[in-house]
Amino acid sequence: MTNTPSDLKYAASHEWLSADGTVGITDFAQEQLGDVVYVELPEVGRAVEAGETIAVVESVKTASDIYAPASGTVVAVNDALTASPELVNSAPYEGGWLFKLDVTGEGDLMDAEAYASANG
Amino acid sequence: MTDTPTEPLKRTPLHAAHLRAGARMVPFGGWDMPVQYSGLKAEHEAVRKGAGVFDVSHMGEFRVTGPGALAFLQSVTTNDVSKLKPGRAQYNWLPGVQGGLVDDIYIYMVRDGEYLMVVNASNIAKDWAHLSAHTAGFEVQLSDESDRWGLLAVQGPKAAELLQPHVDVDLSAKKKNAYFAAKLFGFDVMLARTGYTGEDGFEVFVDASEAETVWDKLLGIGLIPAGLGARDTLRLEAGFPLYGHEFSDTIHPLSSTYSWVVKDKAHVGREHISLAPAHKLIGLKLERVPVREGYPVKVAGQVVGHVTSGTSSPTLGHPIAMALVEAAFATAETFEVEVRGKDHPATRMDLPFYKG
Numbered sequence: 001m002t003n004t005p006s007d008l009k010y011a012a013s014h015e016w017l018s019a020d021g022t023v024g025i026t027d028f029a030q031e032q033l034g035d036v037v038y039v040e041l042p043e044v045g046r047a048v049e050a051g052e053t054i055a056v057v058e059s060v061k062t063a064s065d066i067y068a069p070a071s072g073t074v075v076a077v078n079d080a081l082t083a084s085p086e087l088v089n090s091a092p093y094e095g096g097w098l099f100k101l102d103v104t105g106e107g108d109l110m111d112a113e114a115y116a117s118a119n120g
Numbered sequence: 121m122t123d124t125p126t127e128p129l130k131r132t133p134l135h136a137a138h139l140r141a142g143a144r145m146v147p148f149g150g151w152d153m154p155v156q157y158s159g160l161k162a163e164h165e166a167v168r169k170g171a172g173v174f175d176v177s178h179m180g181e182f183r184v185t186g187p188g189a190l191a192f193l194q195s196v197t198t199n200d201v202s203k204l205k206p207g208r209a210q211y212n213w214l215p216g217v218q219g220g221l222v223d224d225i226y227i228y229m230v231r232d233g234e235y236l237m238v239v240n241a242s243n244i245a246k247d248w249a250h251l252s253a254h255t256a257g258f259e260v261q262l263s264d265e266s267d268r269w270g271l272l273a274v275q276g277p278k279a280a281e282l283l284q285p286h287v288d289v290d291l292s293a294k295k296k297n298a299y300f301a302a303k304l305f306g307f308d309v310m311l312a313r314t315g316y317t318g319e320d321g322f323e324v325f326v327d328a329s330e331a332e333t334v335w336d337k338l339l340g341i342g343l344i345p346a347g348l349g350a351r352d353t354l355r356l357e358a359g360f361p362l363y364g365h366e367f368s369d370t371i372h373p374l375s376s377t378y379s380w381v382v383k384d385k386a387h388v389g390r391e392h393i394s395l396a397p398a399h400k401l402i403g404l405k406l407e408r409v410p411v412r413e414g415y416p417v418k419v420a421g422q423v424v425g426h427v428t429s430g431t432s433s434p435t436l437g438h439p440i441a442m443a444l445v446e447a448a449f450a451t452a453e454t455f456e457v458e459v460r461g462k463d464h465p466a467t468r469m470d471l472p473f474y475k476g
Contacts, residue, residue, distance in 0.1 A: 034161075035159065058409070060349070060410075062412075
């Protein structure tokens with residue numbers, strides 16, 4: 001049973017977005033990916049449209065594109081992932097966050113209940 | 121491997137056991153196979169430090185019998201099958217008529233005039249057609265026993281220790297490439313001291329109808345079920361080429377470092393193997409970013425080849441890759457690998473990356 005916090009919004013492509021614009025991947029997604037070994041983060045200042053590829057999370061086996069769950073500008077990235085990409089596995093909603101957006105418009109997002117039932 | 125299934129995926133005799141064990145299943149060469157159970161790294165580590173068991177029942181088995189069996193095998197393979205003795209196994213190649221390899225295989229000698237050939241799952245139909253087309257003039261019969269056998273690979277430094285109490289033969293007397301009958305948990309099996317992980321271990325040929333019972337008993341004595349994910353990272357660390365990646369119908373067989381598989385004898389496609397390969401297979405080490413099959417490999421900005429297999433090595437803790445590069449650059453020490461439009465430095469690393 002994977003964890004789906006109720007205070008976040010979720011993209012069908014498995015990213016979460018918090019009220020302050022923080023973005024990460026879901027517990028379900030990190031479990032599907034397996035051991036994360038490398039994260040390619042966007043540059044601070046980059047403007048992005050919802051749905052655009054913005055980062056890459058690599059597990060031992062595969063590289064997975066991460067899509068922006070909202071439009072806006074990247075205002076911070078999680079540098080801790082450079083040394084400890086495994087934080088994406090161990091703390092997908094906390095220490096394993098990917099980047100923060102100054103959100104100008106959300107994409108097509110679900111609440112926790114809808115996301116959990118879609119990935120049950 | 122990307123599959124676009126046009127027909128239902130085939131299932132091994134262990135399919136239900138995999139689902140019970142909570143395996144994540146993926147399409148692989150036309151089969152519905154377990155990619156991982158507890159997690160790729162945990163399974164990988166279990167095989168490096170203890171022992172794990174893989175379902176490799178999707179691989180094919182052909183029996184080759186008759187007074188002309190040896191002469192036939194000599195004509196369709198590159199290695200010297202006459203060196204085999206009953207109860208021994210040999211790694212070998214099926215060269216193509218137009219260059220490249222039809223497959224890389226294992227041949228097990230049962231007795232004079234009888235051999236078992238194990239072939240890659242995705243090549244079963246192709247190998248069968250190729251071999252059948254070359255039997256003319258030989259007193260030989262081929263039979264496809266792929267559905268008869270379940271094949272389990274018990275691999276890891278503790279494989280022999282864990283199996284010994286449950287078999288009726290002294291495993292310490294069986295050296296690498298031994299092939300012998302045994303009773304395992306009371307079931308009649310054939311055991312081969314072979315594998316594809318770089319570790320000691322045994323491959324267990326068991327009647328398909330008994331495979332699930334034997335699998336469950338193996339888990340019961342402490343073997344960790346391991347999936348295709350760990351199988352691939354283990355074989356890559358061990359520097360073993362994989363058909364469809366480092367070998368194919370179009371890649372020159374001698375691109376790899378396995379020239380010892382080619383002996384001086386007459387065989388199908390020999391004229392192609394006498395030519396020097398335009399590309400060589402090398403090992404690469406990267407600092408951080410994993411590189412995947414197909415990524416361009418460069419020297420001073422110029423593309424000289426491409427990655428054939430790549431992963432982040434669980435044992436070594438950094439990314440590794442095998443790459444086919446133009447022969448002239450095979451001895452270069454530093455390369456770049458292009459990852460999503462950006463070049464990342466790589467250094468040449470001797471194969472195997474890891475030696476058990």
